[in-house]
Amino acid sequence: xxxxxxxxxxxxxxxxxxxxxxxxxxxxxxxxxxxxxxxxxxxxxxxxxxxxxxxxxxxxxxxxxxxxxxxxxxxxxxxxxxxxxxxxxxxxxxxxxxxxxxxxxxxxxxxxxxxxxxxxxxxxxxxxxxxxxxxxxxxxxxxxxxxxxxxxxxxxxxxxxxxxxxxxxxxxxxxxxxxxxxxxxxxxxxxxxxxxxxxxxxxxxxxxxxxxxxxxxxxxxxxxxxxxxxxxxxxxxxxxxxxxxxxxxxxxxxxxxxxxxxxxxxxxxxxxxxxxxxxxxxxxxxxxxxxxxxxxxxxxxxxxxxxxxxxxxxxxxxxxxxxxxxxxxxxxxxxxxxxxxxxxxxxxxxxxxxxxxxxxxxxxxxxxxxxxxxxxxxxxxxxxxxxxxxxxxxxxxxxxxxxxxxxxxxxxxxxxxxxxxxxxxxxxxxxxxxxxxxxxxxxxxxxxxxxxxxxxxxxxxxxxxxxxxxxxxxxxxxxxxxxxxxxxxxxxxxxxxxxxxxxxxxxxxxxxxxxxxxxxxxxxxxxxxxxxxxxxxxxxxxxxxxxxxxxxxxxxxxxxxxxxxxxxxxxxxxxxxxxxxxxxxxxxxxxxxxxxxxxxxxxxxxxxxxxxxxxxxxxxxxxxxxxxxxxxxxxxxxxxxxxxxxxxxxxxxxxxxxxxxxxxxxxxxxxxxxxxxxxxxxxxxxxxxxxxxxxxxxxxxxxxxxxxxxxxxxxxxxxxxxxxxxxxxxxxxxxxxxxxxxxxxxxxxxxxxxxxxxxxxxxxxxxxxxxxxxxxxxxxxxxxxxxxxxxxxxxxxxxxxxxxxxxxxxxxxxxxxxxxxxxxxxxxxxxxxxxxxxxxxxxxxxxxxxxxxxxxxxxxxxxxxxxxxxxxxxxxxxxxxxxxxxxxxxxxxxxxxxxxxxxxxxxxxxxxxxxxxxxxxxxxxxxxxxxxxxxxxxxxxxxxxxxxxxxxxxxxxxxx
Numbered sequence: 024x025x026x027x028x029x030x031x032x033x034x035x036x037x038x039x040x041x042x043x044x045x046x047x048x049x050x051x052x053x054x055x056x057x058x059x060x061x062x063x064x065x066x067x068x069x070x071x072x073x074x075x076x077x078x079x080x081x082x083x084x085x086x087x088x089x090x091x092x093x094x095x096x097x098x099x100x101x102x103x104x105x106x107x108x109x110x111x112x113x114x115x116x117x118x119x120x121x122x123x124x125x126x127x128x129x130x131x132x133x134x135x136x137x138x139x140x141x142x143x144x145x146x147x148x149x150x151x152x153x154x155x156x157x158x159x160x161x162x163x164x165x166x167x168x169x170x171x172x173x174x175x176x177x178x179x180x181x182x183x184x185x186x187x188x189x190x191x192x193x194x195x196x197x198x199x200x201x202x203x204x205x206x207x208x209x210x211x212x213x214x215x216x217x218x219x220x221x222x223x224x225x226x227x228x229x230x231x232x233x234x235x236x237x238x239x240x241x242x243x244x245x246x247x248x249x250x251x252x253x254x255x256x257x258x259x260x261x262x263x264x265x266x267x268x269x270x271x272x273x274x275x276x277x278x279x280x281x282x283x284x285x286x287x288x289x290x291x292x293x294x295x296x297x298x299x300x301x302x303x304x305x306x307x308x309x310x311x312x313x314x315x316x317x318x319x320x321x322x323x324x325x326x327x328x329x330x331x332x333x334x335x336x337x338x339x340x341x342x343x344x345x346x347x348x349x350x351x352x353x354x355x356x357x358x359x360x361x362x363x364x365x366x367x368x369x370x371x372x373x374x375x376x377x378x379x380x381x382x383x384x385x386x387x388x389x390x391x392x393x394x395x396x397x398x399x400x401x402x403x404x405x406x407x408x409x410x411x412x413x414x415x416x417x418x419x420x421x422x423x424x425x426x427x428x429x430x431x432x433x434x435x436x437x438x439x440x441x442x443x444x445x446x447x448x449x450x451x452x453x454x455x456x457x458x459x460x461x462x463x464x465x466x467x468x469x470x471x472x473x474x475x476x477x478x479x480x481x482x483x484x485x486x487x488x489x490x491x492x493x494x495x496x497x498x499x500x501x502x503x504x505x506x507x508x509x510x511x512x513x514x515x516x517x518x519x520x521x522x523x524x525x526x527x528x529x530x531x532x533x534x535x536x537x538x539x540x541x542x543x544x545x546x547x548x549x550x551x552x553x554x555x556x557x558x559x560x561x562x563x564x565x566x567x568x569x570x571x572x573x574x575x576x577x578x579x580x581x582x583x584x585x586x587x588x589x590x591x592x593x594x595x596x597x598x599x600x601x602x603x604x605x606x607x608x609x610x611x612x613x614x615x616x617x618x619x620x621x622x623x624x625x626x627x628x629x630x631x632x633x634x635x636x637x638x639x640x641x642x643x644x645x646x647x648x649x650x651x652x653x654x655x656x657x658x659x660x661x662x663x664x665x666x667x668x669x670x671x672x673x674x675x676x677x678x679x680x681x682x683x684x685x686x687x688x689x690x691x692x693x694x695x696x697x698x699x700x701x702x703x704x705x706x707x708x709x710x711x712x713x714x715x716x717x718x719x720x721x722x723x724x725x726x727x728x729x730x731x732x733x734x735x736x737x738x739x740x741x742x743x744x745x746x747x748x749x750x751x752x753x754x755x756x757x758x759x760x761x762x763x764x765x766x767x768x769x770x771x772x773x774x775x776x777x778x779x780x781x782x783x784x785x786x787x788x789x790x791x792x793x794x795x796x797x798x799x800x801x802x803x804x805x806x807x808x809x810x811x812x813x814x815x816x817x818x819x820x821x822x823x824x825x826x827x828x829x830x831x832x833x834x835x836x837x838x839x840x841x842x843x844x845x846x847x848x849x850x851x852x853x854x855x856x857x858x859x860x861x862x863x864x865x866x867x868x869x870x871x872x873x874x875x876x877x878x879x880x881x882x883x884x885x886x887x888x889x890x891x892x893x894x895x896x897x898x899x900x901x902x903x904x905x906x907x908x909x910x911x912x913x914x915x916x917x918x919x920x921x922x923x924x925x926x927x928x929x930x931x932x933x934x935x936x937x938x939x940x941x942x943x944x945x946x947x948x949x950x951x952x953x954x955x956x957x958x959x960x961x962x963x964x965x966x967x968x969x970x971x972x973x974x975x976x977x978x979x980x981x982x983x
Contacts, residue, residue, distance in 0.1 A: 033120070037128025038135065041102070045136060052959050058094055059143045059955035062086070066147060067948050078155035080148050084165045084237040088205055088230040091173045094140060096197035098133045099180030100190045103264075107188040116267055123261045130174075130181060130257060137173040139962075141166060146954040150947050156750065156764065160309030161239035168236035171249035172229055176201045178256035185260050204252075205230045213347060221340075221347060231348070239310035258285050317359050320926050321452045325360065327459055328367045333416040334360055334451075335371040337385060342409040343396040345442040346430070350411075353429070356447050357413070375410050389414055394426045415454045420461040422454035449926045453626045469510045472587050476510075477558045478503065479517045481532060483551040487522070491571055492553060498573035499555075502580060521552045536563070537667055537837065537871035557583045563873040565668040567641040579641040586644055593918050595623050596632035596643035600650050614650045614680060615889045622907040623647070623914060634658035637846045639665040645917050647910075648674045650884040654695040656845045663700065663838045667869040671877040671917040673910075676701070677772040678710045680884040681804070681891075690770070690802040693884070701880065703838045705780030706831060708882050709773045712804070713825050714743035714816060715796035719767040721745055722897040723806055743816050744804055745769050745895075746827065752791045759912045760789045760828070766905045769891050771883040773798060773825040784833030790881070792825045832877045840870040879913055 045051045065086045066072055072082060106115065115125055148162045180197040187193045206212055208228015213221035225231040229252075232245045262285040308316040334357055338350050354372060361370040375382035375391075385391040393408035413424040431445040480503075485493050507514055521528040532538040532552070540550035555566040557580075564583045568576070586593075599616045623629045632640060637657035639646055646665050651674070666672050678698055682689040690712075698708060721742030746768045753760040768790065776786060797819035806816070839845070844867060885891045886906050895903040 033124050034128045034131065037125055038132035041129055041132030042135060045098075045132075046962065052963060054097065055140055055143060056955065056959055058090065058140050060952070061090060062144050063147070063948075063951055063955075067951075078151055078157050080151055080157075080162060080165070081237070083144060083147055084169070084233075087165075087169050088172060088233050091137075091169065091176055092198055092201045092205060095133070095137065095173055095176035095180050096194050096201060098136060099177055099184050099197060100194040101184070102129050102133070102181060103184040104187050104190045104193045107185075108190075116264065122264045123257075126181065126257055126261050126264070130177060133177045133181075134170075134174055137177065138170065141169055141173070143955040143958055146951050150951055154947065158239070158311040160311055161237060164239050164241055164309045165237040167241065168233050168245075171236075171246065172233050175204075175229060175249045175252040175256075178253045178260070179204070182256045182260040182263075185263055201229075204228065208232070225348070225351065234348070240306055240308055242306040317356075317363055317448060318926055321360075321448060321455075322363055324452060324455055324459065325363050325365075325368065328364060328417070330367075330418060332364065332368045332455075332458075333371070333414070334368060335373060335414040335416070337373055337375055337391060337410040337412040337414070339376055339393070339407075339409040339411070340374050341376070341407055342411065343407065343442075346396070346409065346411060349430070349442070349444055352444065353413075353447060356451070360451065376408075385410075385412075385414075389421065389423055391423055391425070413451065413454075415451070415458055417455075417458040418462045420458040422458050424450055424454055452926055457626065469513045469584070472513060472584065474559055474587075475513050475515060476584065476587060477515045477517065479519060479556045479558065481519050481521055481538065481552045481554040481556075483522065483553065484520050487549070487551040488553070489549070489551075492551075495571040495576075498571075499576055502573060502577045506580065533870065536565070536873070537840075537869040539867045539870060541867045555580075557587070559587050561873075562587070562875050563669050565869070567638065567668070582642045593644040594628040594630060594640075594642045595645045595647055595914060596639055597623070597629055598632050598634060598646070598648045598651070600652055614884065616649045616887060618889050618892055618907060619649065619887050619910060622904075622911055625911075627914065634661040637661050639670075643670075645914055646670060646672045647914070648672065648676065648697075649887060650680055650693075651676050651697040652680065652693045652695055654697050656696075659696055659700055660839060660845045662697075664869055666835055666876050666878065667837050667872040669873045669875045671879065673879045673913055673917060674701070675881045675883060675887050675910075677708050677770070677882045677884050679712065679770065679772065679802070681770055683890055688805045690804055700838050701878075702777075704831065704835055704878060705777035705784075706829065706878060706880050707775040707777065708880075709775055709798070711772060711798040711800050712744060712802075713746055713768075713771045713773055713792055713796055713798055713827065714819070715746040715792045716743065716822075717747045717793045717795060718743045719745040719747045719895065721806065722894055740806060742806065746771055746792050746796065748790050748792065748827070752793060752824075754787065754789050757787060757789060757830075757916075759830075759909070759916045762912060763905055763909050766790065766909050767886065767895055767903075768792075768827050768881070768883050768906075769886045769888075769895075770804065771825075771827045771881075771886070774827065774829055774880060774882045776826070776829070781831060784831050784835075787830040787832075788826055788828070789830060789879075790826075790828030792827060794824050795822050796825055797822050798825065827883070828879075828881045830877060830879050832874075834874050835872045835876050835878075837868055837870045837872075839868045842868065844868050877917065879917065 062083060066080070066083050115122070148157060148159070151157050152159070176197075179200050180193075183197040183200060184193045187196065205228060208225040208231030212228075213224050216224065226248075229249075232248050235242060236245050306316075336354065336357055338353075342350070357370055357372075361368045373381055375385050375393075391410070391412045391414070393410050396407050396409050411426045411429065413429070415422045415424075428450055429445060429447065430442060432442050480499070482488075482496055482499075485496070488496065503516055507516055521532060529540065532554075536554070536556065538552065538554050541553055542550060553568075557564045557566060564586055566576075566583050567579055582594075597616075597620060599620075600614050620629050620631075628642075630640060630642070632643065632646070635655070635658060638661050643665070646662065648662065662672060674697075676697060677693075679690050679692055682691050692710075701708060718741055720739045721744075723738050723740050723742075747765065748768055749765040753763060753766070755761045771792075797817075799817040801817045887910060892903065892906065895906075
């Protein structure tokens with residue numbers, strides 16, 4: 024028989040014996056029930072799971088390292104101590120068998136009992152998965168980490184038990200040693216040292232290693248760390264038991280071999296861990312979307328690096344305890360950039376506080392300043408100036424990421440804070456992209472354009488042009504010739520001189536581009552063409568004109584070329600309501616969208632657009648309109664013609680907007696023709712509001728009478744006008760909505776699609792309310808609280824799902840088709856007052872768009888509004904940014920920047936719970952408490968039947 028086949032049955036029998044002894048006592052069931060009960064209590068009550076409103080089981084794993092210390096110490100305290108006290112250890116030592124058989128047998132027996140205890144907590148993640156969308160990767164990684172951590176504690180407990188004949192002493196010592204391994208890596212110890220020393224201590228702590236795995240990253244360094252502890256203490260256990268077999272009078276070569284082998288195992292465990300601490304290659308990211316690994320999109324940007332790229336981390340050795348564990352995670356991610364850069368990325372980690380010259384350079388050259396953080400303990404409170412900054416430098420261009428850019432602070436619902444990295448890869452890659460774009464924009468413009476461009480000039484002969492445009496035509500020709508030399512084969516120029524009297528040419532230009540002959544005035548007889556287009560494949564961009572000058576045309580032409588470039592920062596034209604001073608005086612606040620502007624401006628150029636001149640800036644790549652109201656004809660004409668030139672219009676618009684006054688909430692009906700413009704394009708918005716049974720919370724100010732005093736408090740109530748959209752309500756096949764876990768659409772109206780007008784276009788639904796939603800024309804949106812504390816709202820007559828977000832892409836017909844240009848009419852009326860010539864004097868209407876034009880519509884004026892975001896943050900108890908992310912995704916999708924969109928989506932691992940009432944929460948809690956009890960009852964029944972079977976077998980043997 025082979026040696027391993029002889030060993031396994033013995034180890035198995037020893038493990039089975041320990042398990043049988045354990046379950047033979049009622050203490051075992053009480054012990055397992057206590058472990059499950061404490062875990063569940065901490066999860067639901069200690070960590071306020073429902074108040075956190077996040078679909079994960081992190082609270083369970085946060086306390087597992089502490090609970091396992093007591094669980095494993097209790098399991099192992101009697102194993103060798105009882106053998107030594109009763110004298111059976113001498114029988115074991117005199118057996119002609121290797122002692123490691125007995126050590127491994129007891130170890131695997133305890134490991135199986137530990138696995139049973141952990142399995143009793145498995146209903147928790149299953150329950151959370153039923154309540155919301157759960158990422159199972161970190162869950163399985165967490166259970167693997169818990170099993171490894173428990174195995175390490177078991178090996179320590181077995182070793183301690185072998186050195187004592189008293190179970191209580193064994194329990195206390197085991198808790199002490201395991202607790203010491205846990206405390207080494209905690210903030211309580213690491214805060215006493217610098218950042219470097221603290222990082223080494225975190226590498227030695229069992230708890231800090233455990234946190235690394237429960238994030239969802241299984242690292243070979245962490246696995247080997249736990250295995251090394253297991254091997255080391257099992258070896259020590261075997262060594263000290265073997266030593267009791269030896270004679271104290273002499274030393275033999277066998278004794279020396281035992282000491283040497285045990286010493287080598289211990290040395291290997293220590294030095295291999297130190298060596299693996301420098302390795303960052305062997306790791307598995309188990310999270311959905313691999314959010315802790317560098318994406319393919321980031322690799323694409325790193326492949327574009329041609330000169331040395333510097334990534335420098337400024338991290339203080341003394342920082343806030345909640346911030347300190349994030350430093351090694353940030354360093355690991357930056358090192359991955361270094362490895363992916365293949366020698367083109369240089370990484371440095373510095374502490375500015377330790378070097379005055381380095382700190383002065385950071386302050387003066389890069390404007391990097393320390394962030395004051397308050398550090399408090401039970402004895403004192405102090406302010407620590409801490410650096411947590413990252414510099415990305417490429418050539419002369421650089422970007423700096425600070426504390427506010429990298430860190431996200433969330434309330435846990437119990438006056439505690441959760442500090443975590445916001446979306447580190449997205450933040451780093453976004454800055455990397457910006458420095459690359461800024462560096463390349465100073466060189467040849469065509470270096471960033473993939474493929475060839477075609478420039479078509481549709482300019483009538485000189486005899487048909489006004490005198491002012493003849494000179495302008497010469498300037499245009501000079502600019503095109505200069506640019507053609509720079510572009511080489513990448514730019515083809517087609518110069519076409521259409522005659523306004525040529526019917527065939529007129530029809531062809533009208534059908535292909537929607538171009539109509541221009542005119543100097545409404546009553547002028549002259550007709551001519553003056554258009555330029557830039558094309559690549561099916562994508563067409565009309566080059567806009569602002570003023571008849573060479574510099575203006577060159578600027579506009581380069582702006583159009585940049586829209587075809589892959590490495591140029593794009594520009595968003597943002598249109599928001601103007602502040603109405605009259606209404607502000609009456610306490611009615613004007614909708615503001617500062618947070619939206621800051622979100623889009625993080626990686627794009629955002630310009631506040633004024634449409635009163637009847638045109639959109641030539642630099643604009645995307646036009647974003649928020650809460651349009653009282654738009655004049657010239658403003659509507661600017662939007663319409665931007666779409667007709669092949670642009671993308673993103674609108675957050677509905678017939679209503681909320682008014683916030685001291686008296687409360689109200690609804691105002693918007694004025695202007697923007698809704699008519701949408702209806703013309705087949706996107707009608709009904710004059711009603713959507714209410715949904717699946718809704719988000721609303722912070723309602725309440726006045727209570729307490730002992731004669733009126734006290735104002737905020738009560739969070741269910742509010743049907745805050746439509747909670749998640750799951751199937753978000754189109755999972757489109758990156759705009761698929762990467763958003765949930766979005767609250769406030770005070771929305773249903774979108775109606777005109778099938779006839781949309782027949783030749785691609786229509787994509789993005790957002791829908793649930794099947795339990797209804798509509799109401801009641802504009803009284805202020806909740807009324809009755810004496811029982813319930814809010815009354817309009818009751819549903821018919822429930823169904825309503826469309827709240829949509830994309831319409833294709834060829835559009837102008838709202839002004841068949842009409843004269845509003846610019847031309849007004850300028851003709853004021854021609855006597857004009858002293859300078861502008862291109863508005865030569866205007867026409869582009870009657871239809873190319874197929875690349877798009878309208879993206881969200882039927883709410885308020886869900887992106889600053890005041891609404893403040894309400895959502897107050898109700899959630901944390902920073903709520905999902906609507907901002909949805910809008911950023913929309914802009915990235917419209918700009919066809921799939922790389923940044925995919926990276927941003929990878930950071931969405933904090934999924935929120937769906938709304939549920941108190942009774943539903945109690946049901947899930949009781950269900951989780953009942954399942955472990957049922958499991959223990961089944962185990963007890965099985966064990967009882969097994970004992971009866973053994974007793975019957977024994978009686979049968981006696982009878983024979």
